[in-house]
């Protein structure tokens with residue numbers, strides 16, 4: 001019986017920093033509101049004219065993760081790519097990673113689970129490794145939000161939250177069953193799909209229809225979020241899916257050495273921390289610097305926590321995410 005463990009991690013964020021004060025010049029918002037309601041101080045947005053895209057950022061993060069795993073691109077057997085902001089409507093971004101990194105013609109799977117995408121990706125990769133089909137799998141989360149936000153006051157409840165960036169992990173086969181991914185837990189509730197979504201362009205709001213309507217007030221291609229509703233569901237589902245992971249492994253909240261929650265809102269992470277009685281050292285947050293990078297957020301945070309020496313051999317690491325879909329997920333990992 002094989003197990004999978006994370007052997008390499010990397011992240012890439014654009015160097016263009018957008019502060020809350022910068023945003024207040026674009027729309028009616030202010031630093032105090034944003035920090036108080038979300039915890040965000042600044043985020044990275046791809047500069048207009050830059051060559052960065054969702055795929056190229058993902059490839060940059062992946063390159064670092066592969067090197068840190070002590071592998072080369074030729075050792076990777078499969079790519080799992082999570083994003084809600086792909087370079088193209090189709091094909092997905094996984095094939096671009098294969099091309100940019102000049103990898104052999106290995107399989108590439110795209111995951112569309114928004115904020116839960118990376119944790120779903122870990123679960124998929126874990127199954128492929130546990131069955132013995134693959135040895136080394138690249139799991140990437142990458143988002144280019146800034147090009148698709150409504151930067152007027154109309155879109156402020158969403159625009160101030162999101163940031164651009166990418167992170168990647170290499171999952172590798174191990175025969176030591178005491179280490180690695182212990183379990184993963186995946187959920188969805190599609191009846192709330194329209195609580196956090198982008199409607200068009202899509203089959204429902206297809207381009208010819210949008211062109212025919214030619215309505216400058218049309219906002220169906222900007223992200224829509226019922227913030228309070230999403231918030232209320234997030235705190236419940238985060239708690240449930242973390243507990244589910246712990247109980248599956250006969251563990252309790254105080255056994256957690258490091259909880260990496262999806263960086264949606266600092267208030268959500270603090271609520272979970274308090275509920276489970278965890279100390280500041282047991283929960284990692286970086287939303288202050290990057291905002292919400294959706295599919296990239298968990299893996300960027302995991303990478304930073306590891307780089308800062310906050311995750312050590314033998315630690316119990318829990319990843320948890322909730323977002324559009326709704327989808328939510330957790331992964332329990334013995335480092």
Ligand code: UT7
Pocket residue numbers: 028029030033034037038115156157158160226227228230231234263264265268292294322323324
């Ligand atoms: O990653 C996927 C999952 N996403 C989440 O989990 C996000 C969950 N939701 C949230 O984080 C919060 O709901 C937000 C941060 C999005 C909003 O915070 P809130 O405390 O729920 O604020 P609200 O939407 O209830 O708005 C409160 C007020 C409103 O004004 P009135 O009606 O009270 O006069 C808004 O118009 O704040 C106003 N407002 C703003 N003011 C300044 C909304 N956005 C802004 C803004 N700057 N950017």
